[in-house]
Amino acid sequence: MNTNQGEAILGELLIKLEHYTYYHFDTEEQYFQKYEYPELAIHKSQHDLLRSQVSELEERYEKGDEVLVVKVMELLKNWFFDHILGSDRKFGYFLNEKGIKHV
Ligand SMILES: [Fe+2]
Ligand SMILES: [Fe+2]
Secondary structure (H helix, E strand, C coil), X not given: CCHXXXXXXXXHHHHHHHHHHHHHHHHHHHHHHHCXXXXXXXXXXXXXXXXXXXXXXXXXXXXXXXXXXXXXXXXXXXXXXXXXXXXXXXXXXXXHHCCCCCC
């Protein structure tokens, strides 16, 4: 894989992540409100941080600045291990207790 291909893939990945944050986070946040999730504030602040990290990387990419693959991998790693396996799972249990399947 040459550098241009690698960069194009990185760009696509960042755009997909940005869309994901919009739809998925918004859906979760609507559920927080609807079911009065007690950890709404902390969970939402984690979403806000992830949103800003993704758009910062995306903006840099759009401007033609160097975006390090290792930075993107680090973001995904934290996202997956801390957020999805931590906060999202906790929210999933909360919903399950209310008889609702996680979104
Ligand atoms: Fe989630
Ligand atoms: Fe979440």
